[in-house]
Amino acid sequence: MTQSDVLVAEPKPEPEAAAPVRRHRRPLAALPYVIIGIYLLTAFFGPMLVDYDPVATSVKGRLLPPGSETATGTAWLGTDGVGRDVLAQVVYGARTSFIIGIAVVFLSGLIGVALGAIAGYFGRLPDMAVSRTIDVLMAFPGILLAIVISGLLERGMHVVIIALSVGGWVGFARLSRSITMSTRERDWVDAARIMGVSKPATLTRHIAPFLAGSVIALATIELASAVLSEAALSFLGLGLPPDVVSWGQSIANGRDYLATAWWITVFPGLALTILVICIGLVGDKLTRRYTRTRD
Amino acid sequence: MDIRTRRPLAAAAVSISLLMVTAACSWSDTPAVGAGGGGTLNVAGPIPIENLDPHGAASMDGGTQLAARAIFSPLVTATGPGKFKGDLATKWAPNEDATKWTFTLREGVKYSDGTPVTAQEVVASFERVLAAKGPLAGNFGGYSVDAPDKKTVVFTSKTPDAAFLGKITSFFVTPEKAEKKGFFQKPVGSGPYKVSSFEPGQALKLKPNADYWDGKPDLNNVVFKSIPEVSARMTALKTGEVDVTWGMPDDQIAQLKSDTNLSVDAVPSPGVNTMWMNSGTPALKKADVRRALWQAVDFKSIVESLYPETGSLADSVVSPVVLGYAKQQPVKYDPAAAKAALKKAGFDFGTKLRFQYSQPQFRQFVEAVASDLKKAGVKVDPVEKEQAVFLEDLLAMKWDINIQQIGSQGFDAATNLGRLYPCAAKRTGYCNKELDKDLAAAGASTDVAERKKLYAKATKTIWDDAVGMYPMFVEQPYSWRKTVKGLKLAPDGMPTFADVKVSE
Numbered sequence: 034m035t036q037s038d039v040l041v042a043e044p045k046p047e048p049e050a051a052a053p054v055r056r057h058r059r060p061l062a063a064l065p066y067v068i069i070g071i072y073l074l075t076a077f078f079g080p081m082l083v084d085y086d087p088v089a090t091s092v093k094g095r096l097l098p099p100g101s102e103t104a105t106g107t108a109w110l111g112t113d114g115v116g117r118d119v120l121a122q123v124v125y126g127a128r129t130s131f132i133i134g135i136a137v138v139f140l141s142g143l144i145g146v147a148l149g150a151i152a153g154y155f156g157r158l159p160d161m162a163v164s165r166t167i168d169v170l171m172a173f174p175g176i177l178l179a180i181v182i183s184g185l186l187e188r189g190m191h192v193v194i195i196a197l198s199v200g201g202w203v204g205f206a207r208l209s210r211s212i213t214m215s216t217r218e219r220d221w222v223d224a225a226r227i228m229g230v231s232k233p234a235t236l237t238r239h240i241a242p243f244l245a246g247s248v249i250a251l252a253t254i255e256l257a258s259a260v261l262s263e264a265a266l267s268f269l270g271l272g273l274p275p276d277v278v279s280w281g282q283s284i285a286n287g288r289d290y291l292a293t294a295w296w297i298t299v300f301p302g303l304a305l306t307i308l309v310i311c312i313g314l315v316g317d318k319l320t321r322r323y324t325r326t327r328d
Numbered sequence: 329m330d331i332r333t334r335r336p337l338a339a340a341a342v343s344i345s346l347l348m349v350t351a352a353c354s355w356s357d358t359p360a361v362g363a364g365g366g367g368t369l370n371v372a373g374p375i376p377i378e379n380l381d382p383h384g385a386a387s388m389d390g391g392t393q394l395a396a397r398a399i400f401s402p403l404v405t406a407t408g409p410g411k412f413k414g415d416l417a418t419k420w421a422p423n424e425d426a427t428k429w430t431f432t433l434r435e436g437v438k439y440s441d442g443t444p445v446t447a448q449e450v451v452a453s454f455e456r457v458l459a460a461k462g463p464l465a466g467n468f469g470g471y472s473v474d475a476p477d478k479k480t481v482v483f484t485s486k487t488p489d490a491a492f493l494g495k496i497t498s499f500f501v502t503p504e505k506a507e508k509k510g511f512f513q514k515p516v517g518s519g520p521y522k523v524s525s526f527e528p529g530q531a532l533k534l535k536p537n538a539d540y541w542d543g544k545p546d547l548n549n550v551v552f553k554s555i556p557e558v559s560a561r562m563t564a565l566k567t568g569e570v571d572v573t574w575g576m577p578d579d580q581i582a583q584l585k586s587d588t589n590l591s592v593d594a595v596p597s598p599g600v601n602t603m604w605m606n607s608g609t610p611a612l613k614k615a616d617v618r619r620a621l622w623q624a625v626d627f628k629s630i631v632e633s634l635y636p637e638t639g640s641l642a643d644s645v646v647s648p649v650v651l652g653y654a655k656q657q658p659v660k661y662d663p664a665a666a667k668a669a670l671k672k673a674g675f676d677f678g679t680k681l682r683f684q685y686s687q688p689q690f691r692q693f694v695e696a697v698a699s700d701l702k703k704a705g706v707k708v709d710p711v712e713k714e715q716a717v718f719l720e721d722l723l724a725m726k727w728d729i730n731i732q733q734i735g736s737q738g739f740d741a742a743t744n745l746g747r748l749y750p751c752a753a754k755r756t757g758y759c760n761k762e763l764d765k766d767l768a769a770a771g772a773s774t775d776v777a778e779r780k781k782l783y784a785k786a787t788k789t790i791w792d793d794a795v796g797m798y799p800m801f802v803e804q805p806y807s808w809r810k811t812v813k814g815l816k817l818a819p820d821g822m823p824t825f826a827d828v829k830v831s832e
Contacts, residue, residue, distance in 0.1 A: 089699050090695050092629055092633035092634055093629055095634075114579070115699075275695075288559050290579065
């Protein structure tokens with residue numbers, strides 16, 4: 034047991050050593066992290082500070098431009114077609130996006146890594162089964178599958194999470210499978226096998242830790258695409274029930290007012306764009322770091 | 329490894345292209361304008377055309393009726409309350425107690441395939457309506473039809489029916505082969521236009537019928553496009569992709585008025601925004617509950633804010649342009665009283681009421697109503713359905729509250745009150761023997777004053793028992809490009825295009 038611990042711990046310091054050097058060179062590189070931090074804080078604490086009921090409308094104060102006074106205070110980002118506050122929609126939408134995004138990434142990561150590692154390590158039949166399933170799922174665009182699933186089931190947050198995870202785990206599975214296949218041939222895995230370590234233990238202790246870096250890098254990118262897909266589904270009126278606030282829904286609500294009340298669409302749209310870009314930047318950086326050090 | 333870095337981009341591209349496809353799939357290529365012809369008229373109404381069968385389950389659907397007016401011929405058309413013009417029929421007369429209506433058919437009317445229209449086909453079409461048991465058949469309970477000779481048709485009713493002319497305006501004659509499967513994919517009719525192609529819910533392309541009895545229409549092509557997205561429809565109108573539209577939301581009207589290429593006008597319509605409450609569901613069985621729900625919604629504010637141009641607070645079940653209109657005492661907004669009344673009536677505040685609607689134009693209205701009901705502690709689940717699903721569920725009573733705009737065909741309350749509210753119609757879940765009797769008597773009388781009195785009584789019963797909420801009278805707004813000449817604004821939102829010309 035102690036021997037295997039040493040084996041696992043040994044290669045770990047390597048990837049982290051390269052990081053500080055690059056961070057010093059570009060001070061702006063921290064910006065995406067800061068922005069994502071702000072989003073996370075907003076999503077977590079915002080709903081405690083801003084009061085909003087998606088069902089409550091006030092038609093008398095509809096389509097007010099940003100900064101207008103309403104019956105309940107100042108609408109800093111204006112009001113929508115039935116008088117609901119756009120700022121509150123952006124804040125509550127951030128929470129919805131994060132809940133769904135993180136849940137999708139967690140669920141599809143869990144399934145994907147498990148299946149991918151098993152396929153890569155055991156080969157033969159398990160590999161065949163997983164690989165062919167991946168091939169089948171890859172034949173459909175992920176969003177199409179999500180549309181079909183969320184169209185068939187009752188609306189709800191869990192339905193959106195399931196719908197997006199069905200296509201989401203494929204990426205994790207392919208990644209884990211290929212890394213597992215190459216790690217399986219390394220000396221310490223042979224050593225563990227010769228020493229009589231059981232197969233599940235070898236997989237979890239001697240192979241799985243090497244997946245961590247790449248999987249985290251992929252997870253950030255998947256997070257961005259999950260957030261985007263959720264918005265696309267809500268835009269189409271699928272998945273989320275009307276009483277759950279979502280950026281996609283807010284954007285869809287403002288479609289008819291693009292020429293007269295741009296703020297309904299623009300602010301949730303900006304919030305979505307900036308978040309997805311920042312997550313993408315972070316994801317790219319992580320990918321670069323882990324792919325470079327591993328080979 | 330490459331695939332990982334490309335994924336967000338790919339996902340973005342997929343979602344964006346998907347959004348574009350969903351937005352654009354309603355457009356189709358416009359046929360080229362033939363040299364020296366009358367041009368192409370592109371029409372995009374608010375209701376998609378899902379079905380061309382004017383006899384079956386979709387017979388009273390706005391889209392089907394709109395298409396039917398272009399493709400098929402009715403016996404008569406309504407021109408105002410109690411006023412009619414002959415179409416397939418040239419003469420018509422009831423017998424003394426209005427149980428027999430005799431129509432004389434126009435000579436020499438042909439279908440677009442050249443075969444003549446015969447009295448036998450009018451009979452067959454009418455029997456087809458009755459057999460289909462669709463919404464239109466509800467107008468003609470207890471009717472039988474006969475053709476004593478080639479150009480005479482006699483409709484016989486068990487009970488006197490003075491409003492028959494108003495009802496028969498939604499009845500269209502189809503050839504005998506309509507029975508064949510697939511006929512309504514590309515039907516043949518005797519209307520001003522014939523079908524060149526039809527994709528349900530997408531596009532209906534028409535060509536002029538050279539054999540039309542009233543002269544071949546001037547236009548070379550009429551294309552009905554379905555653009556469900558309001559903003560897309562407005563953009564299409566501004567760019568000239570669409571020449572005529574109507575039923576646009578008030579928020580868009582101001583903008584259209586500022587465009588010098590467009591004309592905008594509105595006509596009072598027989599339409600009333602009607603929100604039936606399903607008396608068949610246990611939660612809404614009691615009239616006290618339904619009245620309290622009505623009282624809990626501030627319709628005055630909603631109508632004034634959402635429909636400043638085309639809406640006015642309703643004070644009856646049918647609109648003032650309809651024969652049988654009777655003013656009622658408006659229901660006053662009082663949330664506190666409503667809540668107390670609900671408690672007193674033993675309303676279960678745990679039930680979630682399914683509030684169904686089909687057209688996006690109702691979305692904000694529905695949201696505002698749901699908001700007001702929530703303030704009274706009533707949970708409402710607004711569900712937007714596709715038109716076809718909506719219709720199916722509507723007839724199957726799979727709803728608790730339903731909103732739609734209901735007109736009165738032929739400007740006669742018989743086609744609204746008389747068709748929808750008797751127990752046998754099974755449309756609202758409401759059943760009242762007394763009301764049945766009044767409606768039957770009103771439908772049977774030939775005396776206009778007597779009919780008005782009976783409809784006033786029936787309206788009062790419906791209003792007081794709150795079979796539905798009746799929030800708003802509707803004006804029908806139209807907007808068309810200035811190149812379009814001769815457009816007649818139909819009050820019921822189903823214009824005909826036989827006399828329209830397009831100048832290039």
